Amino acid sequence: MRLRVQKWIDHRLGLFLFFWIRPVSLLLGKLLKRNHQLRVDRHIVVMKLLGGGSLFVALPTLLAIRRRYPDKRITLVCTPGVLVYGELTGVFDDYAVIRTSSLWRILSSGISSLTKCFRADCHINFEIHSKMAGLFSLFTCARNRIGFYMQWNAWKHGVTTHALFYNEITPIYVAYEQVIRLLDGVKPSDDEIEEHLxxxxxxxxxxxxxxxxxxxxxxxxxxxxxxxxxxxxxxxxxxxxxxxxxxxxxxxxxxxxxxxxxxxxxxxxxxxxxxxxxxxxxxxxxxxxxxxxxxxxxxxxxxxxxxxxxxxxxxxxxxxxxxxxxxxxxxxxxxxxxxxxxxxxxADVFCSPCVHIIDQPPCLGDNVCMQSQLGRSLEETNRSGWLVHKSYHA
Structure with missing residues (x-):
């Protein structure tokens, strides 16, 4: 299944499900009064579905968790493309793979992955922008569910038990490192990370x-x-x-x-x-x-x-x-x-960066930001970008 279709499903269906499920989650939280003290007895789940390289951006955090809980099971929930990066980190004990080739494969592998992660002690969701990933975290019934929120996705409150603020204009690795402090870990040095790999x-x-x-x-x-x-x-x-x-x-x-x-x-x-x-x-x-x-x-x-x-x-x-x-x-x-x-x-271009800010790039694929590094003048690039931006909204 193409990524564009997956994102459409995540946005439309995810928003619909959140609308109905979040109030139920809040009500059950009031009634059950579960103890959400951050204690890990046996199992931690980490979720990253897109962008395997991000696992290496987050490697200081992942390695800190591994060292904080050396004898606990750590599972990575991922897609096949991220799996190979997860294996290379040398952090995880096992993997729950969600396959995205078709809607049926997403459903069947998603249910299988849920059973592997059900009632984990802690679920850490590194998919900041995905609604379905947030729902997956909720359906694991993990005692503690750590996620990141911004103004536009404040709906995560009530689904996550520990919501960490993420500022889009600050480095993503700074957001990831909040998890180290939350779990009382120690960030490894650059030498230790290289030696580990x-x-x-x-x-x-x-x-x-x-x-x-x-x-x-x-x-x-x-x-x-x-x-x-x-x-x-x-x-x-x-x-x-x-x-x-x-x-x-x-x-x-x-x-x-x-x-x-x-x-x-x-x-x-x-x-x-x-x-x-x-x-x-x-x-x-x-x-x-x-x-x-x-x-x-x-x-x-x-x-x-x-x-x-x-x-x-x-x-x-x-x-x-x-x-x-x-x-x-x-x-x-x-x-x-x-x-x-x-x-x-x-690139010093007005529309850069655009990833995660807008689904359809303003350039409509004519990546003027990359071309500006090959002799295309900034004046020409910016002028082209503005014109494309206007035509896109026409």
Whole structure:
């Protein structure tokens, strides 16, 4: 099922169900008078359905929970796309996977996931914008249900037992870290997080040694693809060619293109274009597990990436990175990491960021924010953006 349909169902059906179920939840809360003291005896559930890279933005929080409750069961409720990222964190004991290929699969896998999470001690909902995720949290009958609220989704009160304020203009990782304080945990250091990932998966950074030794040709990794949530984050193959030519004008580095199985057609077009431009390209898209993709990444000297899941993983392993941002903003997602070498290019365009602010981007897919980083003047970009914005509302 396409993401746009899922979002429509979440908004329409979720709002309808909340209208009827929230009063019942409030009434039962008054009658049952359950003890909502934050105590974990056996089971914690974490929910993240979209954006696997967000689990690595939240990794300090997740690792703090794991260390606070080392002998408790921690379950991740997720979709198949997020599952591979969850496994890579090395935090979770098991997984409840909600499959979204059809409405029937959503219902059947959702019920199965509910049974795995039923009456957990604590349910932590990292899906800030989803109504159905909030209802799932309620239906688990978890004693404590932690979620985030803003002015427009204050309907979560009465469904969550511990509502944490989320400010959209502040970094998301700051919101996540409220959970650490709520559960009386201790935030791990950047060194501890990197050591955890390397110990769990045996990652080695061969690319760093190549860079220090000055070996030629340079080997670069490219993470060019995003999730379906916002494809406007991506450059076209022609734009990647221009970007490489301007960034490395006097050399022709070897390129490793990485991505998931669903990125195959886009990856084929990108690799074809770069080979035509004279680059040596090794395509790994859809051929490797996420763990093996990260190991290929660490064998390169530098990562060129958009706002991708691989970007957030590479940051935690302190790889050298150049990242390019438009529809999303680095200030909201990139926590400072000591010792990390990264160059962050962000568009200064009036309509950026737009993700989670509006369902239909004002540019209608003509991602002027990303194009502004390739020589398109800000004046031209802003003027184009305003005109598109007006026509969209016409």
């Amino acid at each position: 390397r110990q769990v998966h045996g990652f080695e950074s061969a690319g760093e040694s190549r860079r220090k030794a000055g070996q030629l040709p340079r080997e670069l990794a490219i993470a060019a693809f995003s999730s379906e949530l916002c494809p406007e984050r991506e450059f076209s193959p022609e734009e990647w060619e221009r970007l490489l030519a301007s960034s490395f004008p006097e050399e022709s580095p070897k390129l490793h293109v990485l991505g998931g199985p669903s990125d195959g057609p886009k990856s084929a077009r990108l690799c074809h274009r770069l080979r035509q431009a004279g680059y040596e390209v090794e395509e790994h898209t859809g051929q490797l597990s996420l763990r093996d993709s990260v190991q290929v990444l660490l064998g390169c000297e530098e990562l060129l990436t958009i706002d991708s899941g691989l970007n957030h993983i590479a940051r935690r392993l302190r790889m050298r990175i150049r990242s390019y941002w438009g529809p999303t903003h680095p200030r909201r997602l990139l926590a400072p990491i000591a010792g990390l070498e990264e160059l962050v290019y962000a």
